[in-house]
Amino acid sequence: MGNYLELFSSSAKQLGYLVEHRYNEEQLEANYTQLKSMVNELNLTQKQLVQSEKMASVGQLSSGIAHEINNPMGYIKSNVNTLTKYQDAYKQGFLLLEKLLADASDDDKKLQRLSDYWKKHDLDYLLNDTDVLLEETQQGISRVINIVSGLKSFARASDEKWAELQINDCVEEALKLSHNELKYTVTIEKNLADVPVINGNAGELVQVILNLLINAGQAIEKDGTITITTKLINDRVDLSIADSGTGIEQENLKNIFDPFFTTKEVGEGTGLGLSISFGIVENHLGSIDVKSVVGQGTTFTLSLPVASNDEWL
Numbered sequence: 001m002g003n004y005l006e007l008f009s010s011s012a013k014q015l016g017y018l019v020e021h022r023y024n025e026e027q028l029e030a031n032y033t034q035l036k037s038m039v040n041e042l043n044l045t046q047k048q049l050v051q052s053e054k055m056a057s058v059g060q061l062s063s064g065i066a067h068e069i070n071n072p073m074g075y076i077k078s079n080v081n082t083l084t085k086y087q088d089a090y091k092q093g094f095l096l097l098e099k100l101l102a103d104a105s106d107d108d109k110k111l112q113r114l115s116d117y118w119k120k121h122d123l124d125y126l127l128n129d130t131d132v133l134l135e136e137t138q139q140g141i142s143r144v145i146n147i148v149s150g151l152k153s154f155a156r157a158s159d160e161k162w163a164e165l166q167i168n169d170c171v172e173e174a175l176k177l178s179h180n181e182l183k184y185t186v187t188i189e190k191n192l193a194d195v196p197v198i199n200g201n202a203g204e205l206v207q208v209i210l211n212l213l214i215n216a217g218q219a220i221e222k223d224g225t226i227t228i229t230t231k232l233i234n235d236r237v238d239l240s241i242a243d244s245g246t247g248i249e250q251e252n253l254k255n256i257f258d259p260f261f262t263t264k265e266v267g268e269g270t271g272l273g274l275s276i277s278f279g280i281v282e283n284h285l286g287s288i289d290v291k292s293v294v295g296q297g298t299t300f301t302l303s304l305p306v307a308s309n310d311e312w313l
């Protein structure tokens with residue numbers, strides 16, 4: 001009997017150890033998972049902080065530069081417009097002269113000199129080339145003005161036109177604006193949940209979503225899909241835009257939010273879209289995260305706080 005009791009008590013002890021061990025293991029696993037998610041969160045926060053720091057200095061610098069460029073750009077644009085009108089008048093005048101020259105007799109020495117001069121300097125060519133040069137100059141001016149307006153938006157006050165808004169409406173608006181650009185190569189899939197409203201500037205958020213959609217479209221070479229998802233996660237609204245495009249090289253991932261970082265041809269990209277978007281999302285107390293696999297695609301996820309009654313604005 002004593003033996004049984006001993007056996008029983010030692011088995012019970014062992015079971016106890018086992019249960020405790022198991023409990024500890026579960027606890028450990030729970031702690032580990034929690035720690036892992038905290039490290040991830042910390043990593044993201046740190047990345048955001050570094051980026052915010054960069055953006056703060058760029059914001060200061062760029063609003064000054066934008067102002068400096070804007071003034072001369074104003075009269076360059078206006079002068080080129082005026083010159084284009086003058087050019088039309090010159091051309092009409094030259095056309096009349098050309099007729100006069102064609103009808104001139106060989107004895108008319110003065111008109112012959114004019115005719116020689118015309119040929120020597122190839123005035124026909126110059127007149128036509130002036131049109132081309134003016135056209136190119138106007139395109140260049142538009143590009144500079146575009147970049148400058150991008151730079152100015154770094155420094156824009158964030159408290160304009162704040163209101164409660166529905167992020168799904170911003171998605172629809174951005175889809176309308178990008179339809180023409182995307183319609184030939186992209187299939188759009190929408191998983192829009194019935195998420196609560198957030199506080200913010202609808203125009204700015206549409207700009208962010210539009211930037212992400214255009215980037216996604218540009219990353220899709222032939223046929224591809226962009227999946228737009230909204231959902232509520234705790235007290236934040238998440239919006240993700242996933243594309244089946246080229247993906248982003250690992251070495252570029254750390255730079256894509258930097259102003260003027262672009263892998264696109266001159267004229268196709270300015271490298272300002274993501275850095276401006278980052279600034280806007282930050283003003284909305286949100287975060288922006290990216291996951292990408294080369295050859296498979298990229299997902300950008302915005303996370304924005306649900307509107308509360310707090311007077312944090």
Ligand SMILES: Nc1ncnc2c1ncn2[C@@H]1O[C@H](COP(=O)(O)OP(=O)(O)O)[C@@H](O)[C@H]1O
Nearest residue numbers: 215216219256262263269270271272273274298
């Ligand atoms: N969805 C995407 N897929 C692949 N690459 C992307 C995507 N979004 C952004 N990128 C990369 O990030 C860079 C910076 O983007 P952005 O700031 O919008 O400037 P831009 O589009 O003018 O180049 C792009 O040049 C591209 O290399």
Ligand SMILES: [Mg+2]
Nearest residue numbers: 211215273274
């Ligand atoms: Mg872009």
